[in-house]
Amino acid sequence: MTTMTASPSSAAHDIQVVTLKIDDQEVSASRNQTILQVAAENQIEIPTLCFMPGLKPMGSCRICLVELAGSPRLFAACVTRVSEGMTVITDSPRLRKYRKQIVELLFVERNHVCSVCVSNGRCELQALAVKLGITHITQPYRYDKMVVDSSHDLFRLDHNRCVLCTRCVRVCDQIEGAHVWDVAGRGIDCRITADLNLPWGDSDVCTSCGKCVHICPTGALTEKGTAVAEMRKQPDFLPYLTIMRENH
Amino acid sequence: MPRTITIDPVTRIEGHAKITLQLGDDGKVADAQFHVTQFRGFEKFCEGRPLTEMPSLMARICGICPVSHLMASAKACDALLAVEIPPVAVSLRRIMNLAQFVQSHALSFFHLSSPDFLLGMDADPAERNVYGLIRKNPELAIDGVKLRKFGQEIIALLGGKRIHPAWVVPGGVNEPLTTERRDQILAAIPEAKAIALKTITWFKQSLDQYQEIIDNFACFPSLHLSIADEQNKLNVYNGNLRVVDKDAKVLATGVKPADYHTLIGEAVENWTYLKFPYYKPMGYPEGMYRVGPLARLNVIDSCGTPLADKELAEFRQRFGRVPQSSFLFHYARLIEIIFGIENMQKLLDSRDILDPFVRARARPNRREGVGVSEAPRGTLIHHYKIDDHGQMTFANLIIATGHNNLAMSRGIKQVAQHFVDGNHLTEGMLNRVEAVIRCFDPCLSCSTHALGQMPIEISLHDAAGKLLDVARR
Numbered sequence: 001m002t003t004m005t006a007s008p009s010s011a012a013h014d015i016q017v018v019t020l021k022i023d024d025q026e027v028s029a030s031r032n033q034t035i036l037q038v039a040a041e042n043q044i045e046i047p048t049l050c051f052m053p054g055l056k057p058m059g060s061c062r063i064c065l066v067e068l069a070g071s072p073r074l075f076a077a078c079v080t081r082v083s084e085g086m087t088v089i090t091d092s093p094r095l096r097k098y099r100k101q102i103v104e105l106l107f108v109e110r111n112h113v114c115s116v117c118v119s120n121g122r123c124e125l126q127a128l129a130v131k132l133g134i135t136h137i138t139q140p141y142r143y144d145k146m147v148v149d150s151s152h153d154l155f156r157l158d159h160n161r162c163v164l165c166t167r168c169v170r171v172c173d174q175i176e177g178a179h180v181w182d183v184a185g186r187g188i189d190c191r192i193t194a195d196l197n198l199p200w201g202d203s204d205v206c207t208s209c210g211k212c213v214h215i216c217p218t219g220a221l222t223e224k225g226t227a228v229a230e231m232r233k234q235p236d237f238l239p240y241l242t243i244m245r246e247n248h
Numbered sequence: 249m250p251r252t253i254t255i256d257p258v259t260r261i262e263g264h265a266k267i268t269l270q271l272g273d274d275g276k277v278a279d280a281q282f283h284v285t286q287f288r289g290f291e292k293f294c295e296g297r298p299l300t301e302m303p304s305l306m307a308r309i310c311g312i313c314p315v316s317h318l319m320a321s322a323k324a325c326d327a328l329l330a331v332e333i334p335p336v337a338v339s340l341r342r343i344m345n346l347a348q349f350v351q352s353h354a355l356s357f358f359h360l361s362s363p364d365f366l367l368g369m370d371a372d373p374a375e376r377n378v379y380g381l382i383r384k385n386p387e388l389a390i391d392g393v394k395l396r397k398f399g400q401e402i403i404a405l406l407g408g409k410r411i412h413p414a415w416v417v418p419g420g421v422n423e424p425l426t427t428e429r430r431d432q433i434l435a436a437i438p439e440a441k442a443i444a445l446k447t448i449t450w451f452k453q454s455l456d457q458y459q460e461i462i463d464n465f466a467c468f469p470s471l472h473l474s475i476a477d478e479q480n481k482l483n484v485y486n487g488n489l490r491v492v493d494k495d496a497k498v499l500a501t502g503v504k505p506a507d508y509h510t511l512i513g514e515a516v517e518n519w520t521y522l523k524f525p526y527y528k529p530m531g532y533p534e535g536m537y538r539v540g541p542l543a544r545l546n547v548i549d550s551c552g553t554p555l556a557d558k559e560l561a562e563f564r565q566r567f568g569r570v571p572q573s574s575f576l577f578h579y580a581r582l583i584e585i586i587f588g589i590e591n592m593q594k595l596l597d598s599r600d601i602l603d604p605f606v607r608a609r610a611r612p613n614r615r616e617g618v619g620v621s622e623a624p625r626g627t628l629i630h631h632y633k634i635d636d637h638g639q640m641t642f643a644n645l646i647i648a649t650g651h652n653n654l655a656m657s658r659g660i661k662q663v664a665q666h667f668v669d670g671n672h673l674t675e676g677m678l679n680r681v682e683a684v685i686r687c688f689d690p691c692l693s694c695s696t697h698a699l700g701q702m703p704i705e706i707s708l709h710d711a712a713g714k715l716l717d718v719a720r721r
Contacts, residue, residue: 148298148639150298228304228305
């Protein structure tokens with residue numbers, strides 16, 4: 001995944017603390033921080049979706065795109081490190097348009113039927129759509145037929161609700177160390193897959209820890225037995241777990 | 249020369265339909281067909297979904313009576329889990345279903361049908377709607393709004409929202425009732441009861457002027473189907489299937505929901521999306537039966553609440569043990585509103601109603617389950633099958649309007665033959681044809697309600713398809 005670093009000037013190369021501007025606000029930061037981290041420290045909110053505190057950032061969903069002065073490109077704030085003199089714009093008509101388009105395409109790609117989803121009311125994708133002011137979908141829906149995998153004893157995978165953020169893939173690999181999940185296929189055919197394309201319930205390595213379920217932003221990974229709007233996820237365990245691991 | 253009259257769309261019903269009248273050479277109505285012109289597909293697209301989603305998913309069939317689908321669906325899911333749900337959950341579901349009866353019956357009676365009673369079958373259609381009702385009799389209109397609000401607010405107090413609450417779940421309900429909410433509901437009951445009693449008194453006083461309508465509005469002998477409890481009392485949530493004929497002879501009783509297929513067969517015609525259920529032992533189409541408020545009152549021995557039983561006794565005194573006119577659906581609806589309010593009060597007064605144990609938890613324990621409950625419009629059957637992991641593989645739904653399909657079609661023919669003269673079409677004639685449909689209060693989508701004025705076009709064609717005349721509303 002691309003990690004963009006604005007080229008530092010030679011004089012500033014050894015400086016550990018950098019100063020930069022985010023939305024006209026002068027801020028200082030450590031050089032190894034990302035724009036997203038620095039913005040959060042300064043109460044500047046940048047919307048995210050695939051980003052998850054405690055996991056290595058992917059920069060894949062492109063929701064946290066920001067503009068950098070002097071560059072025509074857009075940069076994912078979760079994977080772009082700050083640099084001296086950088087000028088970051090986190091909100092502009094152009095960014096709002098792209099963010100809305102991205103979320104709209106996520107809705108179009110799969111069957112996100114909020115009203116009958118177990119995560120209705122507690123879904124990060126739904127909340128993001130509300131935040132971005134998405135009231136209508138302007139692209140035609142694909143209505144792909146997607147299967148639901150209920151083979152696991154405790155949990156369920158519903159591909160209809162998956163946005164391919166890969167949080168499950170990362171948490172299982174980086175935190176649980178089981179590496180049950182991967183992404184199979186290419187392009188529009190990408191799917192989360194357990195082991196080497198087995199039903200989840202047949203996975204030999206799944207420890208049934210439930211981490212993937214609780215950090216899944218939507219109703220794609222859920223606990224069985226939950227009725228509509230009943231799934232309550234508790235992702236707060238993850239930053240704690242990561243800090244404890246790193247510091248002890 | 250044979251001609252066809254089309255009424256499209258039919259107004260002041262829930263959903264979309266049209267009526268075709270076939271005229272014979274003499275200009276008289278030879279045949280009538282009731283076409284349901286919308287296709288929904290719920291039985292198919294639920295396949296592959298987890299059973300735990302079914303109550304909320306199936307409730308989306310309808311915006312007027314979602315609670316009915318919640319009930320039947322949740323009961324089918326209870327059967328799949330093979331659990332007996334906690335008694336308080338039964339009571340809470342019953343209260344919600346009764347609240348739904350009150351609001352839905354109020355909508356049908358006051359908003360959709362009362363313009364015909366109050367403003368007349370021949371009134372200008374620009375006036376003959378809920379707005380005309382407000383101008384002519386604001387008190388009645390406000391009563392209707394209040395009664396509907398009463399029912400809707402109980403649904404919201406129990407389930408969190410008025411339409412499509414996700415509170416009813418497989419195994420029970422997902423939140424107990426609080427003291428505060430119970431008291432709020434109880435406080436609203438006296439006014440609702442007073443409105444219901446006032447309305448039925450008014451309706452009874454005006455019955456004499458409808459004699460011609462009563463005699464010709466789908467007035468014919470048929471079977472009647474409903475669920476009833478063990479004492480053959482009215483119970484709109486729980487019970488076994490019971491069928492009586494025109495003479496109150498019991499043809500079937502105590503038939504368990506899971507055995508519904510021994511009673512009911514389903515026929516299909518190529519001119520409508522609505523199936524034609526029939527009473528199996530008599531075959532199609534002879535096995536015509538009716539469901540809904542009138543059928544329920546014909547099937548049961550008593551309501552089981554004092555005021556409703558008093559009204560039921562008077563109803564039977566006026567029209568016999570098994571009244572045949574579908575116009576009396578309206579009367580029966582008013583009796584059921586009283587029953588609903590009384591029954592809710594009884595359930596809410598129970599000491600155990602605040603018990604927090606409201607949900608049985610289990611995994612799927614059966615491959616097949618059937619849930620039957622009474623919807624305002626009649627008996628509602630949800631029949632599901634699932635795979636080993638609890639995902640749906642099959643669904644069959646028989647909704648109230650379906651049961652009544654044969655009777656509605658026959659009723660339209662009867663009304664058309666009596667009131668419509670193909671040589672001299674009038675607006676009032678066609679409204680009577682629509683009004684007979686409104687007696688059954690069909691819920692066709694049931695996702696939308698056509699309230700007030702909708703365009704109506706009647707076309708006259710000759711046998712060669714040539715357009716002879718068009719009348720537009």
